Amino acid sequence: MKLLNDRNIMIIGLGLMGGSYAKALKRLDMHIMAIDTNPDTIEYALDNGIIDEGFTLPDAGALGRADIVIFALYPNVFKKWIADNQKYLKSGAIITDVTGVKSYIVYDIQAILRDDVEFIAAHPMAGREVYGVQNSTEKMFRDANFLVVPTDKNTPEAIEWCKELGRLLGFINVSVLSPEEHDKMIGFVSQLTHCIAVALMTCSDSTHLADYTGDSFRDLTRIANINDDMWSELFLLNKEPLLADIDRFIEEMQTMRSLLADEDREGLREKMRLSTQRRAAFNKK
Amino acid sequence: MKLLNDRNIMIIGLGLMGGSYAKALKRLDMHIMAIDTNPDTIEYALDNGIIDEGFTLPDAGALGRADIVIFALYPNVFKKWIADNQKYLKSGAIITDVTGVKSYIVYDIQAILRDDVEFIAAHPMAGREVYGVQNSTEKMFRDANFLVVPTDKNTPEAIEWCKELGRLLGFINVSVLSPEEHDKMIGFVSQLTHCIAVALMTCSDSTHLADYTGDSFRDLTRIANINDDMWSELFLLNKEPLLADIDRFIEEMQTMRSLLADEDREGLREKMRLSTQRRAAFNKK
Numbered sequence: 001m002k003l004l005n006d007r008n009i010m011i012i013g014l015g016l017m018g019g020s021y022a023k024a025l026k027r028l029d030m031h032i033m034a035i036d037t038n039p040d041t042i043e044y045a046l047d048n049g050i051i052d053e054g055f056t057l058p059d060a061g062a063l064g065r066a067d068i069v070i071f072a073l074y075p076n077v078f079k080k081w082i083a084d085n086q087k088y089l090k091s092g093a094i095i096t097d098v099t100g101v102k103s104y105i106v107y108d109i110q111a112i113l114r115d116d117v118e119f120i121a122a123h124p125m126a127g128r129e130v131y132g133v134q135n136s137t138e139k140m141f142r143d144a145n146f147l148v149v150p151t152d153k154n155t156p157e158a159i160e161w162c163k164e165l166g167r168l169l170g171f172i173n174v175s176v177l178s179p180e181e182h183d184k185m186i187g188f189v190s191q192l193t194h195c196i197a198v199a200l201m202t203c204s205d206s207t208h209l210a211d212y213t214g215d216s217f218r219d220l221t222r223i224a225n226i227n228d229d230m231w232s233e234l235f236l237l238n239k240e241p242l243l244a245d246i247d248r249f250i251e252e253m254q255t256m257r258s259l260l261a262d263e264d265r266e267g268l269r270e271k272m273r274l275s276t277q278r279r280a281a282f283n284k285k
Numbered sequence: 286m287k288l289l290n291d292r293n294i295m296i297i298g299l300g301l302m303g304g305s306y307a308k309a310l311k312r313l314d315m316h317i318m319a320i321d322t323n324p325d326t327i328e329y330a331l332d333n334g335i336i337d338e339g340f341t342l343p344d345a346g347a348l349g350r351a352d353i354v355i356f357a358l359y360p361n362v363f364k365k366w367i368a369d370n371q372k373y374l375k376s377g378a379i380i381t382d383v384t385g386v387k388s389y390i391v392y393d394i395q396a397i398l399r400d401d402v403e404f405i406a407a408h409p410m411a412g413r414e415v416y417g418v419q420n421s422t423e424k425m426f427r428d429a430n431f432l433v434v435p436t437d438k439n440t441p442e443a444i445e446w447c448k449e450l451g452r453l454l455g456f457i458n459v460s461v462l463s464p465e466e467h468d469k470m471i472g473f474v475s476q477l478t479h480c481i482a483v484a485l486m487t488c489s490d491s492t493h494l495a496d497y498t499g500d501s502f503r504d505l506t507r508i509a510n511i512n513d514d515m516w517s518e519l520f521l522l523n524k525e526p527l528l529a530d531i532d533r534f535i536e537e538m539q540t541m542r543s544l545l546a547d548e549d550r551e552g553l554r555e556k557m558r559l560s561t562q563r564r565a566a567f568n569k570k
Contacts, residue, residue, distance in 0.1 A: 125499040145497055173496050189494055189502040195541050196481060197505065198560040203537035204530075207566035209470055211458050212430055214410040216508045217474040217567070220482065223501045224564040228557035232550045239545060245489075246542045250535055252488035256480050257531045260524060265517045272513035275483040279509040281492035282502070 007031050010066035012081065014041050014051070016128060017098045018072035019136025022050050024169045027138070033062050041133050050133065063088035071097040074230060075105050075237055082109055082119075091116040096162060098124055100186060101237040102149045102179035110153045120158040121149040123182065124171065125190075129225045138170055146171035149182045187241035192249060194231055195242070197224040292316050295351035297366065299326050299336070301413060302383045303357035304421025307335050309454045312423070318347050326418050335418065348373035356382040359515060360390050360522055367394055376401040381447055383409055385471060386522040387434045387464035395438045405443040406434040408467065409456065410475075414510045423455055431456035434467045472526035477534060479516055480527070482509040 007030050011018045014036040022032050022045065033053040036042055042054035055062060063069070063085065071078055078099065089095075095117060099105060106121045113119055126144035128135060146166030150159045159176065166174040177185065201224040206217075235242060259267040292315050296303045299321040307317050307330065318338040321327055327339035340347060348354070348370065356363055363384065374380075380402060384390060391406045398404055411429035413420060431451030435444045444461065451459040462470065486509040491502075520527060544552040 125497065127499065127501075144499065147497060175496055177497070185494055185497050188489065188491060189498045193485070193501045193505045196485065196538070197501075198556055199534060199537040199541050200478070200481065201560040201563045202556050203533045204473065205563065206473060207563050209474055210566045211460055212410065212432060212462070212470050213474045213567065214412065214429065216412075216478045216482075219504045219507055220478045221564055221567065222504055224560045226557045226561055228554040228561070231557060232553040235545055235553060236548055236550060239548070243542065243546060246538060246545070248488045249484060250538050250542070252484040253481070253531060253535050253538070256484050257528065257535070260520055260531070261528060263521055263524070265521060268517040268520060269513040271483055271487050272511045272516060275486040275509045276511055276513070278486045278490065278492050279506055281495045282498065282506065 008065050008067045009033065010035070010063060010069045011051070012069065012071045013073035014045055014054075014133045015072060016131050016133070016136050017124065017126075018070070019045065019050060019133035020126075020138055020140060021070055021072065021098075021124075021169065022133075023136060024138040024141065026050065028168060033066065035059065035062075036133075045133050050136070058085045058088065060088045064090050066090060066093060069093060069095045071095060071099075074233055075099045075101055076233055078105050079108055079112070083112060086112075086114055086117065089114070089117050093117050094158060094161060095119040096122045096165065098122065100190065100234050102182045104183075104237045106149065106151055106179045110151060118155060118158045120154050120162045121151075121179070122162050122166065123147040123149060123186070124166070124169070126171075129222065131227065141170040143172050145173045145175065147182060148174065148176045149179055150176065151179060183238050184241050187238050187245045191231075191235055191238060191242045192245040194223050194226060195235070195246060196249070197221050198226060200224065293350050293352045294318065295320070295348060295354045296336070297354065297356045298358035299330055299339075299418050300357060301416050301418070301421050302409065302411075303355070304330065304335060304418035305411075305423055305425060306355055306357065306383075306409075306454065307418075308421060309423040309426065311335065313453060318351065320344065320347075321418075330418050335421070343370045343373065345373045349375050351375060351378060354378055354380045356380060356384075359518055360384045360386055361518055363390050364393055364397070368397060371397075371399055371402065374399070374402050378402050379443060379446060380404040381407050381450065383407065385475065385519050387467045389522045391434065391436055391464045395436060403440060403443045405439050405447045406436075406464070407447050407451065408432040408434060408471070409451070409454070411456075414507065416512065426455040428457050430458045430460065432467060433459065433461045434464055435461065436464060468523050469526050472523050472530045476516075476520055476523060476527045477530040479508050479511060480520070480531060481534070482506050483511060485509065 009025050009030045009032050011034040014034045026032050032051045034051045035055045039056050045051045046054050109119050124146050126140040148162040163174050294310050294315045294317050296319040299319045311317050317336045319336045320340045324341050330336045331339050394404050409431050411425040433447045448459050
C-alpha cells in the first residue's frame with residue numbers, strides 16, 4: 001500500500017479534522033507536516049507532538065517532500081489553494097480532502113490539476129461540536145463512516161489507497177459513492193438535519209425551558225450549536241439537493257399536522273410505525 | 286416528610302416508568318405493591334425483587350393499605366380507573382401520576398376524587414426507547430427533570446411532598462408548573478421534537494443510507510423509534526398547543542428555505558448564530 005510506503009504527510013489546515021488526521025497518522029509512525037495560517041495552532045501542535053514540522057505559509061520545500069497532501073480547509077478556498085500551490089507538489093503525490101460537499105469541487109480540482117498528481121476526494125463523516133486542533137481526537141473516527149468519492153478520472157489504485165486510508169484512520173465503515181450520490185445523501189442525512197435543528201432553536205425562544213426538557217430535545221438540538229461560517233457555505237454549495245430535501249420534509253410535517261388537526265389517530269399511528277420500522281436500520285450494529 | 290413516614294406504595298401499571306419508580310423507591314426501603322394486567326409482568330417483578338406484592342386486578346385489600354398510589358398508565362384510562370377504584374383507597378392517601386399531558390386529566394380527576402384523598406400530578410421527564418419492566422432502571426432519572434403540576438385544589442403539603450418524591454427518585458432538577466404551562470412547554474420540547482423525528486423518517490426512505498450517516502442523523506432520529514399507541518394519544522390530548530408549535534416550526538423552515546433559495550448567506554449565518562447562542566442554555570451543567 002502506498003500509504004504505508006510513502007510516509008511524508010502534509011496537512012493543509014490544522015483544525016479539528018486536520019488535527020485528528022495528524023494524531024491518527026502519527027500513531028502509524030508517519031512523518032507529519034502541517035500548514036496553518038495561525039502561528040498559535042502550529043506552536044501548540046509542535047509542542048504537543050501532534051506534528052513533526054509546521055508552517056504558517058505554503059512552504060515550497062516541505063510541499064515538495066509530501067507524498068500525501070490532505071486538504072482540511074473549507075471548500076471555497078480549495079480551488080484557489082491548488083491553483084496557487086500545485087507547482088510545489090512532488091510528482092506522483094496524492095491529494096485527498098475532508099470537505100462535506102463534492103460535486104462543486106471535485107471536477108474543478110481534477111480539471112486544473114497537474115497530470116502527474118492525483119486528487120481522490122473523501123468525506124470523513126465524523127465531527128464534534130467543538131473546534132480547533134486542541135479538541136482534535138482520533139476517537140471521533142471510531143463508529144463513524146468514511147466515504148471515498150471518486151470520479152472517472154481516478155485510478156483504481158488511488159481509490160483503493162483512499163479506502164485503506166479510511167480503515168487506517170480507524171473508521172468502522174468505508175464506502176464508495178459518486179460525487180452526485182454523495183451530495184444527494186449528505187443533503188438529506190446531514191444538511192437537512194442541521195437545518196431542522198437550527199429552525200427548532202430559532203422558531204421560538206425556548207431558553208427559559210432548559211430546566212424542563214427531556215433528553216429528546218437535547219439530542220435533537222445538539223447540532224444546533226453550529227459553526228455558521230462552515231455550514232452556511234456547505235448549505236449554499238449543495239443548494240439544489242438541500243432545497244429538495246427541505247421541501248419534502250416540510251410537506252411531511254404538513255401531513256402530520258393535518259392528521260393531528262383531523263384527529264386521525266390511526267393515520268398518526270401508521271406514520272409512527274413506519275418511522276419506528278425505518279429507524280431500526282440505523283441502530284448501530 | 287409523608288413520603289418517608291408512609292411506606293406502603295401502590296404502583297398502577299408496571300411498565301418502564303412504573304418499574305423504574307418501583308426500583309428507586311424499593312432502594313429507600315418502601316413496601317412496593319403493583320397492579321398490572323399482565324401476569325408475566327407481575328411474575329417477573331416478584332421474581333426479581335422489584336416489588337413485594339403484585340396483582341393482576343385492582344385488589345381492594347391492597348389498595349386499602351396504600352399510603353401512596355402512583356398511576357403509571359396511559360392518560361385515557363386514568364379517569365375510568367379512578368371512577369371505578371377510588372372507593373378502595375385509604376382515607377388520607379396521596380395519588381400521583383407520570384402522564385405526559387396534564388390539562389386534559391388533572392382537573393377532571395380532581396373534580397371526581399373523594400375529598401379525603403389528594404391527587405398531585407407529576408411528570409417525570411425521563412424515558413428510554415425500550416419498554417416494559419424488564420428495561421426499567423432508576424438510572425434514567427439521573428440528569429433528568431421532574432415536574433410537579435399542581436392546581437388550586439392542591440394543598441401546600443402535597444406540593445412539597447411531590448417535590449420531595451422527585452428528589453428521592455433521583456431527579457437532578459425539580460420544578461413546579463401549572464397544567465397549562467406544562468402542556469404548552471411539553472408541546473414544544475417533547476411532542477414537536479417527536480413529530481419532527483417521525484416526519485424526517487417518513488418523508489423519504491433513507492434506510493439504504495444507514496452506512497453513510499454521521500451522528501447528527503442518528504441523534505436526531507433516536508426518538509423516531511416511537512411507541513405509536515402512547516404518542517398518538519399524547520399528541521391528540523395536547524392538540525391545540527402542538528398544532529401551534531408545528532405551525533411555528535414549519536414557518537421557520539420556510540424562512541430557512543427562502544434564505545437558501547435567495548443565497549442569503551448572511552441571513553443563514555444570523556440564524557445559525559442565534560441557534561448556537563440559544564442552544565448554549567441547554568448544555569448540561
